[in-house]
Amino acid sequence: MKETPLSACERTFLLKAVEEKKRLDGRQTYDYRNIRITFGTDYGCCTVSLGKTRVLAQVSCELVPPKDSRPTEGIVFFNLELSPMASPAFQPNRQSELLVTLNRQLERCLRNSKCIDTESLCVVSGEKVWQIRVDVHVLNHDGNLMDAASIAAISALSHFRRPDVAIQGRDITIFSPEERDPVALSIYHMPICVSFAFFQQGTYLLVDPCEKEEQVTDGLLVIAMNKHREICSIQSSGGIMLLKDQVLRCSKIASVKVSEITDLINKALENDKRVRKEGGRFGFAESMPKERITALKRDEAPVEMTGVQEMAEEFLSKGEAAPEVVSSPVIVATGTGQLGEGVQSTWGLEEEDECQGEMDKEEKKKKKAEKDEVMVISDSEEEEVVVLNPEAPKSKGKRPKH
């Protein structure tokens, strides 16, 4: 499916609006859209809505042998997928440039910044380490996928709990969540990406561009930072030339935004922790907005069982009778062949010459008897071989043994 192209008048309108410091949805130049973070029932599942952009992240773990070059470190694996739901332009299983850029940026932001302590993921050095897998699915594309993906990934990683392990000598015991409480990952800091869109060769900039703004942008600058004002990664794409003080200004804006977003993530994590501890309801079912007109919920409802037996009896009586179940398949004899055990081969194998004549006679007799007789084929080797011509007992000996 093709994406609807942006018309020329929309493009001029957007560029003019940026020049006048106005945005389509009424935001200020440095404003972020509303961020909503919800967690699911199992640990490590998180949905982030950045305005209308929606992203789902899931963290899972597995015990694997470590990499040869790093035998004492765990492995963290990132996989971002652009679901075809997010935009008509996204096709399933297609490597587009956007996908590669997003994946690479996510890896650089989270892996190269060493925000996760991989040494603590080691169980038995050189043999078994935890592999943490982060799957990020983009569900709706309304611009700024990078920021939403990084917020979702770091929130999911902070929310995730891996199973507890105990090592006694060479034996590893992995406890299920019922036996021992799962353990959180050791995360040093939370790097979050902030995107800046540049227009008119770097003259104007916007923070958190929406999809339409992204389509008219000249270049994009993504700064990954944590709340301690440490820059984890910078990426500039689009080929625009930026001045030093522009980049410095962007990093100052980014530090303000990152501290706000980190507070938001921590608040969401605290809320979730509190609800789980108090034994309340948690998960996506609870976080579904009830007051919306497009949403509806129903409580547990018993299914009426009256009349089910009668209905079933009716179906059975109305339907055809099932064919009889026979323990071994039966084939009406004439004209049919059978492959397999228990039947004498009629391929005219070379037998001893004395028996040749007798064999021919037997075959003729067999053919006569076979006309209306039912031949039972047995799969079992222990069952007695059926003798078709009871008046020629010699035939038993002549049967080739299978």
Place this chain on the structure above:
Amino acid sequence: MDQIETGSGSVLREYGSEQNLLSKPDGSATFLQGDTSVLAGVYGPAEVKVNKEIYDRATLEVVVQPKVGMSSVRERAREQCVRETCEAVLLSTLHPRSSLTLILQVVHDDGSLLSCCLNAACMALMDAGLPMGRLFCGVTCAIDSDSQIITDPTAQQERESRALMTFAIDSKERNVLMSSTKGSFSVKELQQCIALSQKASEKIFQFYRDSVKRRYSKIL
């Protein structure tokens, strides 16, 4: 084996749905059954690739995306079940040489996943406004080791069951549009499960009606 006790195990878990929650797809819906949650998005009728076009009807494509890992044969099997159900109800001859794409994202799997996918698909198709001859819903039944039928089983109940069946029931005459079964059971048990699913589907169809009434209550 023949007599099934249909006792207190037959409840439909708490269910809910939200429509029109994504801005890009033409129709979207999420359906929750207990903790199982599926998000569905529909695009269509839209342009179709020449190698996939059918001259007199729309081409329906279904994609099921698992939460972790790459999609495998299991997802393909689910896609086929959902696609066959949808093709039976959609009036695809109204849109020849077009494509209808239905994408299902598994948000959480706690049992009865296929029926949750079917319900989410139906709500998303309704939200997209695609013409359908009738609505459909999915109901899952499990037969446990004591020969009790459990409707809408959780993942735990599914694991302990002897047989697991999912039926797609249509809204006009409560016929079975699609069935997917796993495990061993007798013909009588099958008929009882179908009868039970038909009874359970009444609740779900009533829920569809209530959702649509609520949604358009301000307009009508």
